[in-house]
Amino acid sequence: MRVIRTEEIIQQIKEMCIEANYQLASDVESRVRGAFLKETSVLGRQILGQLSENLDIASADFIPICQDTGMAIVFIKIGQNVHIEGLNLEEAINEGIRQGYEEGYLRKSVVKDPFIRINTKDNTPGIIHYDIVPGDQIEITVAPKGFGSENMSRVYMLKPSDGIEGVKQAVLETVKLAGPNACPPIVVGIGIGGSFEKCALLAKKALTRNMNQPSDQEHIRTLEEDLLFEINELGIGPGGLGGKTTALGVNIETYPTHIAGLPVAINICCHVNRHVTRVI
Amino acid sequence: MDQYITTPLTTQKVEELRAGDYVYLSGIIYTARDAAHQRMYETMEEGGSIPIDLKNNIIYYLGPTPEKENQVIGSAGPTTSSRMDKYTPLLLDSGLKGMIGKGKRNQAVIDAMIKNKAVYFAAVGGAGALLSKRIKASKVIAYDDLGTEAIRELFVEDFPVIVVIDSEGNNLYEIVMQSS
Ligand code: SF4
Numbered sequence: 001m002r003v004i005r006t007e008e009i010i011q012q013i014k015e016m017c018i019e020a021n022y023q024l025a026s027d028v029e030s031r032v033r034g035a036f037l038k039e040t041s042v043l044g045r046q047i048l049g050q051l052s053e054n055l056d057i058a059s060a061d062f063i064p065i066c067q068d069t070g071m072a073i074v075f076i077k078i079g080q081n082v083h084i085e086g087l088n089l090e091e092a093i094n095e096g097i098r099q100g101y102e103e104g105y106l107r108k109s110v111v112k113d114p115f116i117r118i119n120t121k122d123n124t125p126g127i128i129h130y131d132i133v134p135g136d137q138i139e140i141t142v143a144p145k146g147f148g149s150e151n152m153s154r155v156y157m158l159k160p161s162d163g164i165e166g167v168k169q170a171v172l173e174t175v176k177l178a179g180p181n182a183c184p185p186i187v188v189g190i191g192i193g194g195s196f197e198k199c200a201l202l203a204k205k206a207l208t209r210n211m212n213q214p215s216d217q218e219h220i221r222t223l224e225e226d227l228l229f230e231i232n233e234l235g236i237g238p239g240g241l242g243g244k245t246t247a248l249g250v251n252i253e254t255y256p257t258h259i260a261g262l263p264v265a266i267n268i269c270c271h272v273n274r275h276v277t278r279v280i
Numbered sequence: 281m282d283q284y285i286t287t288p289l290t291t292q293k294v295e296e297l298r299a300g301d302y303v304y305l306s307g308i309i310y311t312a313r314d315a316a317h318q319r320m321y322e323t324m325e326e327g328g329s330i331p332i333d334l335k336n337n338i339i340y341y342l343g344p345t346p347e348k349e350n351q352v353i354g355s356a357g358p359t360t361s362s363r364m365d366k367y368t369p370l371l372l373d374s375g376l377k378g379m380i381g382k383g384k385r386n387q388a389v390i391d392a393m394i395k396n397k398a399v400y401f402a403a404v405g406g407a408g409a410l411l412s413k414r415i416k417a418s419k420v421i422a423y424d425d426l427g428t429e430a431i432r433e434l435f436v437e438d439f440p441v442i443v444v445i446d447s448e449g450n451n452l453y454e455i456v457m458q459s460s
Contacts, residue, residue, distance in 0.1 A: 054408070062348075
């Protein structure tokens with residue numbers, strides 16, 4: 001049994017909230033910068049150039065990459081041989097978010113109730129997904145999510161007979177509807193299988209996966225490549241103002257499902273696809 | 281075409297802008313997003329007066345991050361405009377001449393823009409650090425209690441935007457999708 005104190009968890013989450021909002025993961029950053037070289041639309045190139053410059057300014061002058069510093073999504077995998085001491089874990093995670101958003105000069109974008117929309121003023125609560133796994137470590141991923149793109153995400157409960165073609169249509173329809181609203185170029189996280197809520201969670205997880213590590217299943221890897229190609233043929237382009245660069249990457253996660261179902265969730269993320277993972 | 285424009289706008293200035301033009305704005309603009317729009321709208325519907333003079337002015341759909349001690353403003357890029365659609369025709373009918381945001385507008389907004397000769401600009405979404413550098417002064421002038429959603433008066437210099445919908449209703453988002 002290994003003891004981990006919640007002070008350590010608070011500290012790590014605080015730092016991760018800040019890091020995620022000032023510095024993109026290297027796979028995301030290199031795709032944003034790389035797109036500039038491949039784009040042929042004049043306006044598209046101008047916008048991608050601004051995005052690269054924006055990343056430079058964000059890290060040099062310590063200004064958040066985007067003003068929507070998101071709702072803090074936290075994935076926490078707890079080794080079953082870990083004993084957590086100190087605060088209640090959920091309180092500790094929210095304390096980390098609170099300190100990160102305060103000390104990192106991040107925007108407080110959370111309201112207390114979906115109808116009585118009073119800002120909680122510290123960006124809590126976060127959205128926490130717990131997993132119990134073997135081992136004696138804790139792995140934490142913090143993924144601040146902006147809602148311009150979150151609002152354009154969708155869940156489809158397809159029929160098994162819709163197959164891969166049905167999934168492609170659903171994804172392309174979602175991306176088209178998102179158009180300029182989701183701040184293209186986008187990253188597309190897709191969850192296929194499971195149940196209604198499981199596919200949504202898989203889609204969110206897919207967004208946190210390194211885009212340079214495609215699916216290890218061949219038919220899914222092919223689907224990722226095909227979808228990336230087809231999305232970029234749509235012509236939406238950077239800022240929705242036309243061009244080849246509509247998506248930077250497509251990540252798909254799958255799970256076993258019911259004989260009667262083919263659930264598909266498409267979680268759209270903007271180019272500011274933020275995620276930081278650390279292991280304690 | 282690249283254009284340099286100083287605020288406040290006029291009908292003449294707006295009529296010269298075409299969907300697809302790259303524009304550098306200088307002068308005073310105001311920020312307002314969801315909560316400020318709702319409050320202004322409700323106040324106007326009740327016959328009250330709102331804290332900004334809309335006539336010939338521009339509203340930027342922005343809720344910035346908090347500024348640090350040596351900064352004018354924090355990260356300051358556009359938010360999605362369609363959430364303001366419900367409130368926008370009334371503001372346009374009351375003199376609002378321009379909007380800066382990102383993403384699509386509904387037909388009611390476009391009709392009100394044509395009727396009132398107004399323009400809709402997009403700023404690049406997700407470039408808030410870069411855009412903050414073109415904001416030279418910022419002060420909260422109303423609705424302080426709304427935090428990031430308060431109304432600010434900004435002074436901008438060569439603030440880069442693109443005309444997406446012009447005063448004749450030409451829509452760059454649709455033009456690029458038709459030609460692809
Ligand atoms: S969708 Fe992304 S880039 Fe656009 S405003 Fe929201 S967080 Fe920023």
